Amino acid sequence: MDYVVEMLNIRKEFTGIVANDDITIRLKRGEIHALLGENGAGKSTLMSILFGMYQADRGSIKVNGKEVRISNPNVANQMGIGMVHQHFKLVEDFTVTENIIMGSEPRKWLGLVMDTRKAGKKIEELSKQYGLNVDPYAKIEDISVGMQQRVEILKMLYRKAEVLILDEPTGVLTPQEVQELGRIMKNLIKEGKSIILITHKLKEIKAFADRCTVIRRGKTIGTVDVATTSEGAMAEMMVGRQVSFKVEKTDSVPGDVVLQVKSLTVRNSKKSLALNDFSLEVRAGEIVGIAGVEGNGQSDLVEAITGLRKAESGSIDLNGQNITAKSIRERIESGIGHIPEDRQKRGLILDYTLAENMVLEVYHREPFSRKGVLKNSAIRQYANRIIDSFDVRSGEGAVSAARSLSGGNQQKAIIGREIERNPLLLIAVQPTRGLDVGSIEYIHKRLIEHRDNGKAVLLISLELDEIMNLSDRIAIVNQGELIGVVNASETNENEIGLMMAGVKREEGA
Amino acid sequence: MNRIVVSLVAVLFGLLAGAVLMAVTGHNPITGYSYLFEGGLKNPERIGNTMATATPLVFSGLAVAFAFRTGLFNIGVAGQLLFGGFCASAVGLNWALPKPLLLIVMLIVGFLGGALWAIVPGLLKARFNVHEVVSSIMMNWVAYWTVYYAVPAYLKAQYSETESAQLPEAASLKVPFLTEMFDGSFINLGLFVAVIIVLVVGFIINRTTFGYELKAVGHNRSAAEYAGIAVNRSIVFSMAISGGLAGLGGVALYAGNASNIQIGVLPSQGFDGIAVALLGANTPIGVFLSAMFFGLLYSGRGFMNAMTEIPPEIADSIIAIIIYFAATSILIERLIRWFIRRRRANTKASTSQEGKVGM
8 A cells, every 4th residue: 555654653651641652644645634633632742743843752654665763843844744733833024935935045146145036936836736826925914814824835835745734724714714725635635745634623524534543542543434434433433432513401591680781882902993882681591692703893892891901881780780890800709700712812821830720810819828828738629629520631630831731621721710610600702612522512511501500601602503502592793783682592594694794683584 | 850950050061161261271270160169168257258249149139030930021130239229328327226227227228229210110011011121221320320429419428439438337237246257257147138038039929829910920911911910010019029129139238248339330249130040040049049159159269360370250251151051041951851861762772682682
């Protein structure tokens, strides 16, 4: 069989954790091979080994049938292995061409002057050949995220990569861009390239990949033909048990109004109107979802409710009390929990330990501190309780640095911290972004549990599926205005889609 | 643990490089070093002087380390130290109080003076996001010229225009029992204050909710804000405390090691604080130890110079090289890891060979 890359019986251990334990993956020439696994299953570690960023403790790597040693990323590049990282590595105010040639600039005139023109031409040709449609002279800061990703792919092609590793490539893309990426991958395959697609989205594997290797907790579970394997079967391989895609929940029993937002107007950091005369009610025992295209005022609403941003006018009441002028801490104390959109920017202090992060909002209260002195044993106990009940996996438990956790486990830790405080109103912003099906299912269950405990939940998500599945009522925003509120049981994707585009219900009917 | 190794390796490399420098310039490194260390440790007086030299460095190192742990780079320690020392001198020269009381008042005033000098950059940072490096370094010169003007105008010595009058005995941190114990050294109570402050700062940083807040703001402003911590207030407090620590260093320097304050000098201890903090890995105990080590080099170099032909600049070069290695600690960490890996590979290779022989 013609394999371009084979990784055989790879084992990699970090202090306290076995990231890869006897993993084998074989990539055929000209195939799209998906690597599927939960967060922290060892996907990234495995690919970092292939890309030369780590060295395997055991096992071997073969490229074109020959055993090789990949000691650093440059060696990987020379062997024709290129990687597109989840977070792009581009210089914002350089052009596409400048970014692509960086590190191996073609020169002219005794090597004193960079030959951008020649490089630009070549990039244009490559772009045409693979149907990437990239303008070589555009600045990175002016092009969309999807386009930036193509620049990363072009970078690999320019360096004559034969094997492309795409790490979670669809996480940052809109549905249209995902389709486009699929088409590009097909083109690459046609031209004889081979692709390893790292993902945990089953839909995409089904749509794009030929074969799929599943790993779980650092071990290979198996390699399957995608065409003949159902999504459910792959999910089961990944998680190790049956997964339900449909959220189980009973009808809501709404109680008193917990959050009342009245004609709220908010300006964003650029001083333009982000939220205009916005009113909304969330009752105890219900989940209200906010649907909308990104950047239509959702983040500003959340920031206004939590106190991170000042309201221009209007009022916010929590449990009948006006909190519009209260400080962030006072709002936290009066019962707001907030799962922030950006877990690394807002949600965690990455240099603190997990335990220190678990008391981020309550450290000043007893029993975590007394008279201004921290009580470490109480803090650790509390953290361990959250770690246990939310299955947060880390190298050294409560004393691990938050930075060392995988993204999914960081998210679980934050959600655990917020739910553990048992807030009257839980604001969950993109709570499952970038998580695998197992974690998503679990987090959804906890959010519904919180509702069933008679608390209010405000859910903001860009995934319409998530909004539709979880919410009892759905509020739709467009350009900072409330378009309408509908009952989740009486609507469909089509109606909400129209409203998200700004078409009001009466007008549509 | 890791950091201790890095700092020790940095010191070792610095000393080795110093030895090379001595050898290259035609001197015997072993004689050079023996005089350098003898100069700092030979007899009680020299030991006392070493510790006294280190005392202001403990404070300035703590000032830098405290700011750094809370995400701020206080480069204005020199000015804060000078102004704190000036305020304390003004009190010492003008108020007639019993010695214990006067010293306590001087320490408090010194702390406040330094804090005041650091609050300005703190406020500018909190309100207008002005970078503290720029504003605190400018405050250095404000302090320099303020003292330049105020000392001749208000605290003038009888026969000199460039320094203040001598502090009376009651306003000096020097006490007879210490001076006698160390055979006439200029060691003084400042050292004890330094030890106490090291413990207090360690406690604040590691064990209190206040330290938790300050560090949280230092690591991640957005997350601290999210958690309801008053971010701007924390920044101002951090700077104030850092400056206050520097101010205490000024008291130890001008009312302890010296007995008056001179104009036209920006105390070098302020900038040395950065090096001390760096080598001490920004921990209070580390700062204390590295300050002692710097004190040893500073007080030993004169003796080395007197006894040999080796220029005192060699000692300064050693300090510079140590700082260089401490700053590039990542290189040292890599070196250590490489070393460990190679040793492990060697033992593995030898055991596998033994295995083959066994077969």
